[in-house]
Amino acid sequence: MTKHNNTTKPGGNGESIRTGMSEEAIRLAFLDNLFYVQGRFLEVASLDDKYKALAYTVRDRLLHRWVSTIRTYQQANPRTVCYLSAEYLPGPFMGLNLLNMGIEEPTRKALQSLGIDLESLIAYEQEPGLGNGGLGRLAACFMDSLATLQIPATSYGIRYEFGIFQQDIRNGEQVETTDNWLHYGNPWEVRRPQISYDVKIGGHTEHYTNEQGLHRVRWVPHETFRGVAIDTPILGHDVNTVNLMRLWRAEAAEALDFHAFNEGDYYGAVLREVRSETISKVLYPNDAPEIGKRLRLLQQHFFVTCSLQDMMRVHRTTGMPIERFHEKFTVQLNDTHPAIAVAELMRLLLDNHHLDWDTAWHVTRHTFAYTNHTLLPEALEKWPIPLFQSLLPRHLEIIYEINSRFLDEVRQRYPFDPDRAQRLSIIDETLPRHVRMAHLACIGSFAINGVAELHSQLLKETVLRDFYELWPEKFQNKTNGVTPRRFMLLSNPGLGSLLNETLGHGWETDLEQLRGLEAHADDPAFQERWRQVKRQRKEALAGEVHKLCGIDITPTSLYDVQVKRIHEYKRQHLNLLHIITLYNRIKRNPALDIVPRTFIFGGKSAPGYAMAKLIIRLINAVAEMVNRDRDVAGRLKVVFLPNFSVKLGQWVYPAADISQQISTAGKEASGTGNMKFSMNGALTIGTLDGANVEIREDVGAENFFLFGLDADAVSHTLANGYRPWDYYNANQELKDVIDLIASGFFAHGDRSLFQPLVDHLLQHDSYLLLADYADYIACQDQVSAAYRDPQRWTRMSILNVARIGKFSSDRTIAEYCRDIWKVQPVPVKLD
Numbered sequence: 001m002t003k004h005n006n007t008t009k010p011g012g013n014g015e016s017i018r019t020g021m022s023e024e025a026i027r028l029a030f031l032d033n034l035f036y037v038q039g040r041f042l043e044v045a046s047l048d049d050k051y052k053a054l055a056y057t058v059r060d061r062l063l064h065r066w067v068s069t070i071r072t073y074q075q076a077n078p079r080t081v082c083y084l085s086a087e088y089l090p091g092p093f094m095g096l097n098l099l100n101m102g103i104e105e106p107t108r109k110a111l112q113s114l115g116i117d118l119e120s121l122i123a124y125e126q127e128p129g130l131g132n133g134g135l136g137r138l139a140a141c142f143m144d145s146l147a148t149l150q151i152p153a154t155s156y157g158i159r160y161e162f163g164i165f166q167q168d169i170r171n172g173e174q175v176e177t178t179d180n181w182l183h184y185g186n187p188w189e190v191r192r193p194q195i196s197y198d199v200k201i202g203g204h205t206e207h208y209t210n211e212q213g214l215h216r217v218r219w220v221p222h223e224t225f226r227g228v229a230i231d232t233p234i235l236g237h238d239v240n241t242v243n244l245m246r247l248w249r250a251e252a253a254e255a256l257d258f259h260a261f262n263e264g265d266y267y268g269a270v271l272r273e274v275r276s277e278t279i280s281k282v283l284y285p286n287d288a289p290e291i292g293k294r295l296r297l298l299q300q301h302f303f304v305t306c307s308l309q310d311m312m313r314v315h316r317t318t319g320m321p322i323e324r325f326h327e328k329f330t331v332q333l334n335d336t337h338p339a340i341a342v343a344e345l346m347r348l349l350l351d352n353h354h355l356d357w358d359t360a361w362h363v364t365r366h367t368f369a370y371t372n373h374t375l376l377p378e379a380l381e382k383w384p385i386p387l388f389q390s391l392l393p394r395h396l397e398i399i400y401e402i403n404s405r406f407l408d409e410v411r412q413r414y415p416f417d418p419d420r421a422q423r424l425s426i427i428d429e430t431l432p433r434h435v436r437m438a439h440l441a442c443i444g445s446f447a448i449n450g451v452a453e454l455h456s457q458l459l460k461e462t463v464l465r466d467f468y469e470l471w472p473e474k475f476q477n478k479t480n481g482v483t484p485r486r487f488m489l490l491s492n493p494g495l496g497s498l499l500n501e502t503l504g505h506g507w508e509t510d511l512e513q514l515r516g517l518e519a520h521a522d523d524p525a526f527q528e529r530w531r532q533v534k535r536q537r538k539e540a541l542a543g544e545v546h547k548l549c550g551i552d553i554t555p556t557s558l559y560d561v562q563v564k565r566i567h568e569y570k571r572q573h574l575n576l577l578h579i580i581t582l583y584n585r586i587k588r589n590p591a592l593d594i595v596p597r598t599f600i601f602g603g604k605s606a607p608g609y610a611m612a613k614l615i616i617r618l619i620n621a622v623a624e625m626v627n628r629d630r631d632v633a634g635r636l637k638v639v640f641l642p643n644f645s646v647k648l649g650q651w652v653y654p655a656a657d658i659s660q661q662i663s664t665a666g667k668e669a670s671g672t673g674n675m676k677f678s679m680n681g682a683l684t685i686g687t688l689d690g691a692n693v694e695i696r697e698d699v700g701a702e703n704f705f706l707f708g709l710d711a712d713a714v715s716h717t718l719a720n721g722y723r724p725w726d727y728y729n730a731n732q733e734l735k736d737v738i739d740l741i742a743s744g745f746f747a748h749g750d751r752s753l754f755q756p757l758v759d760h761l762l763q764h765d766s767y768l769l770l771a772d773y774a775d776y777i778a779c780q781d782q783v784s785a786a787y788r789d790p791q792r793w794t795r796m797s798i799l800n801v802a803r804i805g806k807f808s809s810d811r812t813i814a815e816y817c818r819d820i821w822k823v824q825p826v827p828v829k830l831d
């Protein structure tokens, strides 16, 4: 893309139209970009043209800050954080960049003067869905906080051509279609064709002795691809720091394979390029990995090797010796997806830089830190040895060597405990043999952390217990957080204004300042304004729901919301059992005095997860029956929002009255939606799971609706021969609900459709829905009672926001900086 070079406003006050922040500069820049980048003028410009003209206008101002940031970092040569993550869910960029740069108002006015509505351009943006859920969104919150805290940081990942699938609901069922997010181009990214690296795969290794008599290894790959950098600037709030999200796109090593081409094999040459590109083609749409997928291992190796080679390139420019790599960079592994980095860094140091093993291992073990995000056994990544051998033969050799040295140490420490060595080994020897990526990550990292207190505790007691006994000093907790810029200021401007007016500015980057709200919790006038803010967001959501689903919902009803990936452990079906319970109560007594509720669901199921898909069907089936039932008379409404995303979340979180965080205790590592809801004044109904425990501690037990078994009780119940039948037989309401589902009532008489779900609940119920049912229903009854008392409810809502400060990702990132990364802020002045 070429842009003309007229950077000074003609006849103006000297403000550049590339960098000026005034309404006038922005207006001129917009028209300039519309004309010279899009080749359009106002009268014929499409929405896409206008959106892009504005995006380029904002991007110019980002690049200005970016250049200053790079200059600053070049001079200061600071220690730098590298975040390695296979997933990012940054959400749409326009609104946030305007907000972070502080030019929302002049931009709105500039566009208004041209007859353009800023909100329509913001709404037009399609977000990059380069992640599955919480893990990818956490990475995006961390980028926001790193830049805001002025920490030198780069986030590395994969630029999937197709992100998470688009979810349609047809006849109540999830239907997946591809997410062609790049179809209209992406104005936020900058391609860097000159920053690219070789990626080898397959083949074999050759061991030899060089002229100096030193042992050397050469990896002779079967194929070589290239990874090319595509950069997105990430601006902090109210600072000049622009960090980098650098995503890798796979290409053929040479655009066309000239050998094949010269042989006359034109199609073969083109095909090879097409095949290379498949590496970064599509995100695996699974919250827990499907084991043994070749392309997935390739993707992991692909982005890890490009990222490490990129760090080494930067490191060379500092003039520091490679033995000090770990002083320049600290690399965080976002779960085990990038854990191959431990072997890859060893390979680069041994085979390319010819360090001896001990020095290479010292550097490696001081470079990496590992975050674990799940206790679910099915989510712990393992790779079959033959697959690993065929794709990464050199890495497997290195892993064997790491493992053998490690196991020697273990045997020395525990000479009479051979089982322990087996349990700790990187190789799972039960046939077929596997590489355990979590073990590689633990052994190769200097720090290991969980994402909430309870989760970190359970890690030490269960899945990583042997590692904890070996190296207790490595283990830490870093409770997750979310960014208040996107999830409060941007998505809830009414709340933002009320907070500014009440507390002044500053809370956005120091969320503990929200404590100042406590003083207003009982003030009737303040309470009234608080309710108005909520009411306004509920009306706005009602408009979206109408647009997306054609369902009319009532803003005076209680909005009871559960948005997150669909998974049995998250128990969307427990929520359904409550809805059907209320439905039965109304059917038994249509005159029942009941608090009107709107139940809102959203979330995707992994395409191959049959039970989760069945839960989506049941939600929609219940919606169909309940919404049109005359006896219900609109007192209950059920909505399933299709294609939940960051963008949709921004409508949903601010509008919620109740946030459902009802996972089986011990299963949800942290949760982050729980924080977004609470920040927007929703009250939580939840179990003692993940970060719920800490949220409840902070907002106060009296401002949180707690129910259910705790993690200990869950393990005991399961260990002592849990019998869901007993609960079914002992509780008439529960029995009625299950019987109604089993009867085919929600399936037009088809008794077979939901049979697998009913059978699973009655026979196994591994997530203990029936054990928690009675307590959940009683707790929901308390929710209704509380909602009838607006003063009490509003007070609880205000106190939730007042005491949620800890859950800002700024706090989380400050802890990572202090306890793990040992990095300092490096403020940036604008050139």
Ligand code: OX2
Pocket (backbone or CB within 6 Å): 133, 134, 135, 138, 287, 288, 335, 373, 374, 379, 451, 480, 668, 669, 670, 671, 672, 690
């Ligand atoms: C998620 C966890 O399930 C969730 O509890 C947590 O809040 C989030 O990560 C961020 O830490 N994939 N997604 C997760 O874990 C894995 C693995």
